[in-house]
Amino acid sequence: MASNLTPPQNRGMTVLDREAFKAEWTTLAICSPSTAVKQLTTALEDVVPDNNNADKKFILLNLDIKDIKEALNDTQLELIKNYEIIPYRFQVDYDYWTTEQVLYSVMPEGDAETPSSFTTTGHIAHVNLKPENIPFKSLIAQVILDKNKKIKSVVNKTNAIDNTYRNFQMELLAGKDDMITELKENECRFKFDFSKVYWNSRLQAEHRRLVRMFKKGDYICDVMAGVGPFSIPAVKKGAIVYANDLNPSSYQWLCENIKLNKITSNISTYNMDGRAFIKKAVKDLYLESNGTKFFQHFVMNLPATAIEFLDAFKGIYKGIDISSDLLPMIHVHCFTRSADPIQDIKQRVCQIMGGPIDAAFCNMQMYHVRTVAPKKDMYCVSFRLGPEVAF
Template sequence: MKEGLELKRFRGLRVAREDCESLLKFLRERSLLVKGARFKRDGLWIIVPVERQLKDEEKASLNSSGIKFEDTEDEFEIQEARPSSLHEFLAEKLPPHLLASVPRSYDLIGEIVVLELPEELKEHGKLIGEAAMKINKGARLVLNKISDISGTFRIGGYEVIAGEGPTETVHREHGCVYKLDPTKVFFTPRLSTERVRVASQVRRGETVADLFAGVGPFSILIAKKVQDVKVYSVDKNPSAFKYLVENIKLNHVDEKVSAILGDAAEVAAKNLKGRCSRIIMNLPAGSELFLEAASNALLREGGIVHMHIFVNRYEKVGERISALEERFRRLGWGTVEALNVRIIREVGTRSYHVASDVRLADR
């Protein structure tokens, strides 16, 4: 222990080093990390201090993602507290009515912070951007999202509010590296846990179609984690395709991942028909328009379709999923079962990003 540091006893989670990043992402999303407490190393394990014991459903979620952990208690070093959020950093720099509008969350993509400021904070963008850079020591650029993600290529509008340099960056996640430009392609680190969960389900020897692959975060992670797997990664955005090809090489998965530039429906019908045991449909704003594409790419005996959809907060998730199952039945599948239905995240103030693993058979 360093001289002068206080020791305090907390609950902890003992996790394998290779799973630590995924666990920390999960805990941060739920504000479960003990602020100011340092992690401990125990050989190949890391002990992470947590605010409380995990609930059964939280443990089940981690287990389903393939994250190995153990409950424990231990003494942890407490370091001097420093502002850990934009709210704390800006508490004395903005009046209360404006401070209340400061974003509670943002994305850190490589060296780039991406946030979304409401209209009343636009004139304070430089101040907020500089605060974001000071909190995130590795950040060199802050982007403010000024228009929603939309269109065929799933990109939004952004403006630089702090820092300098190109908008291209390299993002590291679960032992993979992804070169990308968030102003030209869709990418969110908020699906990090979902990517691990899906990859943990893929079995040796499977053929997978990632129909809206983007820069490759699902495809490449699967290729890195699973032996003798073949992944077809499809995207129609030329910029995403360029980065996808480069990322396949950067991660040394050339023999496992094939990049295809094109429309998902056309590729599924012509190139992938009846070849795949598993389909990834990470296009929540439009995946339901491509159910026939997923069906075409699946093996005759069926397989799993990882569906992602947006559900309006005034809709019932169960009803939307039931309607989805019925549409697959109309495509000729005798067995349709939506498994592991879950809300991944809130999107804005009006909808949820919902995912389900749909098992299809008996066509």
């Protein structure tokens, strides 16, 4: 259809009225048999067939085209010379317009950004609305629900993430009140109550990136495991995992997801404070293996506060017979607002650990995970635990 169509303007609409998005236009159309449609639409620009008639098609030209001879080149004119060109009146309704087009037409004039983006978690769409969008929240949610058939619920968070349990209060904006969702990520299935645990689908690539570092037979300590996005793929890869989360709901769904993925061995689960868990996991593995096995990796995915838990590694291998080259890699997620993120994170890590990360600090790896907000970035810093701290 004509490429320059815009929906009727409904500035200030806060309750969705689908009838208000009906519109009617007249444009030039090429009257063509069905057999010629493909050839014509390939050769012409800004056209699309009207499929209302099975035997005869009306190929609609761009609304801007008023004179065929001026708009088309000689080759195109030769192609259509035997076809009738007629004025064609057509209608479109709410179903025709995209989410962005509908929302742009209702937002106050001058708004630079249309609030059409959302994160999908199973059947749930999670929007992050700015204060100026709040009066339109019900309409925004209903449009998202209408235009995305796999979405059944639209929610907006009403407060910041709780740093203890990593969940947030949510407001149901449209759809059914069902927060128990299920999805697939990295060839694993996950089920959980989105209102009681932390899950961010935008971290899928980060989950995959770290799991790729793990080898079959590696021992992994997942300190803030959530519902298992690192732990479960790691076990399926052949690693042995000790997984912990303080949030009782996360722990419950972690255990549920272990069953859901038909995992019957090589994972131990804990529901305790992260600092206490780090010490307990090291001790448990040492005793269970009679001092022959050690963790290769610690994962600490609690970006708001994970760095603060690094003090648990002070003296953690004191009295344990382990060579320095077998000390574990630590992967810590964190936020920074600094213009010099590497220096900022380095200083914070060293301050908490009470010493250098390792003897060759330049080997530290800093990975930018994503930009969370303007001037707020999420990083993963990876380093080997140094003997100065470990012993």
